[in-house]
Amino acid sequence: MVGSVIVLYQILFAVSLFILISLGLAIIFGMMRVINLAQGEFIMLGAYACLIFTRLEINFWLAALLSGLVVGLFGIIVERCLIRFLYGRIMDTLLATWGLSLLMIGLVTTIFGPQEAGVEVSLGKLDVGEFSVSIYNLVLIAAAMGLLALTYALWRYTKVGLVVRGTMQNPDMAAALGVNTDRCYMLTFGFGSAITGLGGALIAPLVGNQPTMGAFYVAKAFITVISGGAAPLTGTLLASGVFGSVDGVISYASTQVVGEISVLLVAIVLLRLLPTGITGRLGGGV
Amino acid sequence: MRINRRQFFRTTTGALGFASMPMLLKSAGIAAEEPIRIANILDKTGGLNIYSLKQIKAIALAVDELNKAGGLLGRPIELVFYDSQSNNQLNSQYMAQALVKDKAAAVFAGVTSSSREVMRPVVRKFRGLFFYNSMYEGGVCDRRHVCIAQVPAQQLSPLVPRVVKTYGKKCYILGADYIYPHTTAKWIQKYTREAGGEDIGVEFFPLDVSNFAPALARIQAAKPDVVWSILVGSAHNAFYRQYESTIGKAKTPLASCMFGIGREQTYLSAQEAAGIMNATPFHDELPSEKAQEFVRKFKEYSGEQDYVGDYAEYGYRGVNIWANAVKKAGDPSPDAVIAALDGVQFEAPGGLVTVDGQTNHAVMDIHLVKTNDKQGWDHLETFKQLQPSDTQAVCDLRKNPDDNQQYTLSL
Amino acid sequence: MRLISAEDCEAPVPLWWALVAVAAVIGFALPSFVGLDVVMSTSIIFVYAILTLSMSYLWGYCGMLSFGQTAMYGVGGYAYAVIALNSGNTTIAVFAAVFLGCLFALVIGYFMIYGRISKIYFTVITLVITVVLEKAVRATSDERFTIGSVPLRGQNGISNVPDLQFPWDPSQTLFLDGVYYVALAALLAVFIGLRLLLTTHFGRVLMGIRDNERRSELLGYDTRKYQLGAFVLCGGIAALAGVLYGVWGNFVAPEMMNLNSAANIVIYAIVGGRSTLAGPIAGTAIIQYLTSWLGTAGVGQVTVILGTVLIVFVMLFPRGILPTLGDVIAQVWRFALAGRDRAKLPGARKTSDGWRNA
Numbered sequence A: 001m002v003g004s005v006i007v008l009y010q011i012l013f014a015v016s017l018f019i020l021i022s023l024g025l026a027i028i029f030g031m032m033r034v035i036n037l038a039q040g041e042f043i044m045l046g047a048y049a050c051l052i053f054t055r056l057e058i059n060f061w062l063a064a065l066l067s068g069l070v071v072g073l074f075g076i077i078v079e080r081c082l083i084r085f086l087y088g089r090i091m092d093t094l095l096a097t098w099g100l101s102l103l104m105i106g107l108v109t110t111i112f113g114p115q116e117a118g119v120e121v122s123l124g125k126l127d128v129g130e131f132s133v134s135i136y137n138l139v140l141i142a143a144a145m146g147l148l149a150l151t152y153a154l155w156r157y158t159k160v161g162l163v164v165r166g167t168m169q170n171p172d173m174a175a176a177l178g179v180n181t182d183r184c185y186m187l188t189f190g191f192g193s194a195i196t197g198l199g200g201a202l203i204a205p206l207v208g209n210q211p212t213m214g215a216f217y218v219a220k221a222f223i224t225v226i227s228g229g230a231a232p233l234t235g236t237l238l239a240s241g242v243f244g245s246v247d248g249v250i251s252y253a254s255t256q257v258v259g260e261i262s263v264l265l266v267a268i269v270l271l272r273l274l275p276t277g278i279t280g281r282l283g284g285g286v
Numbered sequence B: 001m002r003i004n005r006r007q008f009f010r011t012t013t014g015a016l017g018f019a020s021m022p023m024l025l026k027s028a029g030i031a032a033e034e035p036i037r038i039a040n041i042l043d044k045t046g047g048l049n050i051y052s053l054k055q056i057k058a059i060a061l062a063v064d065e066l067n068k069a070g071g072l073l074g075r076p077i078e079l080v081f082y083d084s085q086s087n088n089q090l091n092s093q094y095m096a097q098a099l100v101k102d103k104a105a106a107v108f109a110g111v112t113s114s115s116r117e118v119m120r121p122v123v124r125k126f127r128g129l130f131f132y133n134s135m136y137e138g139g140v141c142d143r144r145h146v147c148i149a150q151v152p153a154q155q156l157s158p159l160v161p162r163v164v165k166t167y168g169k170k171c172y173i174l175g176a177d178y179i180y181p182h183t184t185a186k187w188i189q190k191y192t193r194e195a196g197g198e199d200i201g202v203e204f205f206p207l208d209v210s211n212f213a214p215a216l217a218r219i220q221a222a223k224p225d226v227v228w229s230i231l232v233g234s235a236h237n238a239f240y241r242q243y244e245s246t247i248g249k250a251k252t253p254l255a256s257c258m259f260g261i262g263r264e265q266t267y268l269s270a271q272e273a274a275g276i277m278n279a280t281p282f283h284d285e286l287p288s289e290k291a292q293e294f295v296r297k298f299k300e301y302s303g304e305q306d307y308v309g310d311y312a313e314y315g316y317r318g319v320n321i322w323a324n325a326v327k328k329a330g331d332p333s334p335d336a337v338i339a340a341l342d343g344v345q346f347e348a349p350g351g352l353v354t355v356d357g358q359t360n361h362a363v364m365d366i367h368l369v370k371t372n373d374k375q376g377w378d379h380l381e382t383f384k385q386l387q388p389s390d391t392q393a394v395c396d397l398r399k400n401p402d403d404n405q406q407y408t409l410s411l
Numbered sequence C: 001m002r003l004i005s006a007e008d009c010e011a012p013v014p015l016w017w018a019l020v021a022v023a024a025v026i027g028f029a030l031p032s033f034v035g036l037d038v039v040m041s042t043s044i045i046f047v048y049a050i051l052t053l054s055m056s057y058l059w060g061y062c063g064m065l066s067f068g069q070t071a072m073y074g075v076g077g078y079a080y081a082v083i084a085l086n087s088g089n090t091t092i093a094v095f096a097a098v099f100l101g102c103l104f105a106l107v108i109g110y111f112m113i114y115g116r117i118s119k120i121y122f123t124v125i126t127l128v129i130t131v132v133l134e135k136a137v138r139a140t141s142d143e144r145f146t147i148g149s150v151p152l153r154g155q156n157g158i159s160n161v162p163d164l165q166f167p168w169d170p171s172q173t174l175f176l177d178g179v180y181y182v183a184l185a186a187l188l189a190v191f192i193g194l195r196l197l198l199t200t201h202f203g204r205v206l207m208g209i210r211d212n213e214r215r216s217e218l219l220g221y222d223t224r225k226y227q228l229g230a231f232v233l234c235g236g237i238a239a240l241a242g243v244l245y246g247v248w249g250n251f252v253a254p255e256m257m258n259l260n261s262a263a264n265i266v267i268y269a270i271v272g273g274r275s276t277l278a279g280p281i282a283g284t285a286i287i288q289y290l291t292s293w294l295g296t297a298g299v300g301q302v303t304v305i306l307g308t309v310l311i312v313f314v315m316l317f318p319r320g321i322l323p324t325l326g327d328v329i330a331q332v333w334r335f336a337l338a339g340r341d342r343a344k345l346p347g348a349r350k351t352s353d354g355w356r357n358a
Helices: A002-032 A039-055 A060-081 A090-112 A135-157 A159-169 A171-176 A181-207 A215-228 A232-253 A256-273 B005-011 B022-028 B049-068 B088-100 B113-126 B152-167 B179-194 B213-222 B235-246 B289-302 B310-329 B334-340 C014-032 C036-062 C069-087 C090-113 C119-138 C176-197 C201-211 C213-218 C223-249 C259-272 C278-297 C302-316 C321-344
Strands: A125-128 A131-134 B036-042 B077-083 B106-109 B140-142 B170-176 B198-205 B226-230 B254-256 B277-280 B345-348 B351-356 B361-371 B377-386 B404-406 C169-173
Touching: A002 A039, A002 A125, A002 A131, A002 A135, A002 A159, A002 A181, A002 A215, A002 A232, A002 B213, A039 A060, A039 A090, A039 A181, A039 A215, A060 A181, A090 C259, A090 C302, A125 A135, A131 A135, A131 B213, A131 B235, A135 A159, A135 A181, A135 A232, A159 A171, A159 A181, A171 A181, A181 B235, A215 A232, A215 A256, A215 C119, A232 A256, A232 B213, A256 B213, A256 C119, B036 B049, B036 B088, B036 B310, B049 B077, B049 B289, B049 B310, B077 B088, B077 C278, B088 B106, B088 B113, B088 C036, B088 C223, B088 C278, B106 B113, B106 B310, B113 B140, B113 B404, B152 B179, B152 B226, B152 B254, B152 B277, B152 B361, B152 B377, B170 B179, B170 B213, B179 B198, B179 B226, B198 B213, B213 B235, B226 B235, B277 B377, B289 B310, B310 B334, B310 B345, B310 B351, B351 B377, C014 C036, C014 C176, C036 C069, C036 C176, C036 C201, C036 C223, C036 C259, C036 C278, C069 C090, C069 C119, C069 C223, C069 C259, C090 C119, C090 C169, C090 C223, C119 C259, C176 C223, C176 C278, C201 C213, C201 C223, C213 C223, C259 C278, C259 C302, C259 C321, C278 C302, C278 C321
Parallel strands: B036 B077, B036 B106, B170 B198, B170 B226, B226 B254, B254 B277
Antiparallel strands: A125 A131, B140 B404, B277 B361, B345 B351, B351 B361, B361 B377
C-alpha cells in the first residue's frame, strides 16, 4: 500500500517536472511555432532571478512570481530585438536562439561564477509509512497542476485568450478585424517566457543554480511539446503524463539513465506512430 | 597572432596577470638569464572550472615564490597558460603546442581522467614531462607522468574502517557514472567488508541528473546505517539538499570521498553541508604551521577570501616537487628531471610529500575530516605517510621503464 | 562569378579545378613550413570540416536538416577503436567503421524517411538520436560493458586508440604529419566527390526534392529512395570523420555525440554558408581557430563570443560568409565592368530573393 503511494508520488512528481519545464514552450512553440532553443536558459534565468530576490530578503513565493515577471519582460525584449525579424524562418530562429542561449550562459557565468548556492526553502518532510517525502516536492506538484489549469482557463475562457488563439490561427483575419497582431505576438511570447521563468524559479530550490542547468531541460521540453501535437496545452498535459509516468516508474524500478533513455525512445516511437503528435488529429485548439 | 608574452601575461585576467612580472625578476636578479618555460593547461571556462580556478592561481603563486627566491638554477621560470575550456580536444592541441612551440620543460595539466588520457600520448610523442595534479582512480604507469595527488587506497584505507566503526555496518553507495566512482565504489566495498561491514546497494548517476527523488525512495526502503556519496559536479550537488529535506543526516549519516573537491560545502547551507566525513591530503583548517601559512599566502596573492581547498594545494605542491627535482638533476630538460624524480621531497602545506620512483605517484599524509557548520572541515586525525599501494601493486617503473598504460586495479 | 556557389549542375569550370589544385598544393606543403603543433591543430580542422560537409550537403543540397550527424560520427569513431584494438589491424577497422556508420544511418533513416515525418520532426528526431546514443554510451562505465577485449569505459572514453598502420606494412604507423596528409586527402576527396555528385542524376534529383518535394513526387521520382540514399552517404562521410578523429587524438569519447558537438557543426555551416560546399570548410576553420585562440588569450567566457557570433551571423549574414563574400565580389565586378551603363547591364538588378536561393 505504502509502496504504491510512493510510486504514485514518483509519477506525479516526474509529470510535474515535465509540465513546469514545458508549459512555457508549449505557448511559445505550440502557439507561435517559434523554436526557442534558449528555453533552457529562460528556466535558468528564472532560477537566478529567484536567487537574487530571496537574497534581498523577499519571501520565496513572492520572489518566484517576481522572477516570472522579470523573465517575461526579458522575453518581450528578446522578441522585439531578435525573434520579430525571424518569423516564418524556422531554421534561422533555431540558430539565433541557440546563439542567444550560448550568450546567456556565458554572461551568467561571468557575473555569477560557475556555481551558486541555491535558494533555500525548508518546508520539512512528511512521513508516509517508513518513507519520508519532502513537502516542497508536494507543493511543486500542486503548483504545476495549478499553473496548467490557470493557463488553460486563461486561454480557453477569457477574451484575451480568444484573441490570441484567433491571431495564431489566422493572423490576416485577426488583423482585418482590428487586432494589433504585432502586439499580440509580443505579449504571447512574453507570457510564455514568464511561465518558463516561474517554472525555473520553482525548481531552483530543488536542483540548485548553475549557468548550465538549462541544457538539461531543453531537449526534454521540446520532446514533450512536439509529442503533444497541435493542441499545445492539452497536448503538453498528455505528453507530460505519458513521459512522466514512464520516467517515474522506470527511474524508480531501475536506474535514472534507463529512465531517461526510455523516455526518449518512447518519444521516438510515439512520433513514428503519430507523426503530428498526440493531439495532431485535432488540427488546432487549446 | 604573435602577442608578446609579457603583454599577454598582463592582459590575462586573474592572478596569472602578475605571474613573474618584470620587477619580481629584477629584484631577484635573474631577469637577464634565459628563462625555463613551463606550461599550465587547465579549464578556466566551462563546467569543469570549479576544480581548476584555484589551482591556476596556486600554480602562479608557486612560480612567483620560486622566482622571488632566485629562480631555478639561477634562471627565471616563465609560466604559459592555456584555457582548455573543459574541452578534451583542446587539451590535446594545447599539450602539443606547449611542448613544440613553447618547448615547456614541464606541463602541469588536467583535472579529469579523460583529459589526462588524451594528453599522455601527446607527451609521449614529444618526449615531455607531465604533472597531473588531481586525484583519480590510480593505475597509470608512465615515467613521463607524475601524480602528486591521492589515489583511492591512500584515501580509503583509513577512512572506510573509521566510517564502519563510527556509523555502522550497512552502507549504501551512490556514485557518479564514470570510471573514478566505479573504482572507488569497489574499494569502499572491499574495505567495508574487511572491516566486518556490508554494502547493501550501489547506484550510479549520469553527471546531469539533479532529481534524486527515486534514489532517495530506494535508500529509505533499504535502511542503511550510512550513505556514501561519490557524487560529483554541479548537478549532483542537489543531492545533499534533497537528502537533508527527505532523510536527513541526523537519521542516516553521510560519508564521502569526493565532497569538497569542488568546494561544494560553500554552495550549501550549514545544515545541509555539516557532518559529512571525508579524508583529504589538505584542508584549510589543518592545524599545522605550513598549512595556515599557505592559506594566508594564497588569500593575499589571489585577493579571494573564500575557501581555498585541496585542489589549490595540489597545484602548489606539484610545481614545488618539480622544482626540487630540477635542483636535484641540475638540468631542467624533461629526461634529466625524470631520471632524478625518485625520492624527491617537498614539505607541502598538507604534510611531507615524497615521490615514489616505482610508480611516479606520491607518499603523503592523509587527514580524516568532517564538515562543520561553518562551511569548512573539522580536523579529526592524521595518518602519516601513506603509500600509493594500489598503483604499486600493478606498476613498477624501475623494472619496466617503458611501460605506458593505465592498469585497471583488480580487487 | 559562380566560383563559390556550386549551385549549377554542370561540371565544374577549369578555374574551379585550378583553385582546388592550388589549395591542395598549399595544404600538402604546409607541414614543411610550420611546427608539428600547427600541423596537429590544422588536421583537426580537416576532420571537423568533413563532418560539417556531411551535414551541410544534406541541408543545403537535399533539404534535410540533420542534427544527428554526430551520431554516425560517434559510431564511426567507436567502431574504429573497438575493431582496431581487438583485431590489431587498422586498415580493416577503417573500412568496417565507415560501413557500420552507413548501416546505422540506413536503419534510422529508413524509419524516419519511410515514415514520412515532416522536416522539423526529422531534425528533432535526429537530435534525439544523437543525445540518446550519447547517454547510452556514457552509461557504460561498468566493467561488464566490454566488446571483445575492449572496455567501453563510459564517459571516460577509449583512450589508447591505435595509430593508423600503413596498409602495405602494418608494423609502420602514421605519425602526426601522416595523419595530417590522410585527413587532407580525405577532405579533398569528399569535397570533390560531393561536387561531382551534384552533376549526376542522383544529385540533381535531390536538389529538385529540396526545392519542392511534392513536385518531384508528381514527376514520378520516389523521393524516399533518394533521400535515404543521401542520408546513408552522409552517414558514411560522418563515420569517416569519426575514424579520423579517433586516429588524430588516439581517443574517442561520448562527448563526440553530445548536444554541443551537434550544434557546433551547425554553427560552422551557418557561418561559412550552407548553400555552398566550400563555405562549411571555411566556417569550420574560422570558428575552430577562434575557439583555439580564445583559450590562449584569456578573454573570459568563450561562449559569450561564440553566441554573439552566431546571432550576428543569423541576423546580418543569413547565408554565411562565402556567399555574402561572393555577392560582394560579384557586385564589385559588375560595377567595374559596366561603368556608366550599369543599369543597362543584364542581371544587374537583384531578384527579390537575392542571388540564387539561400
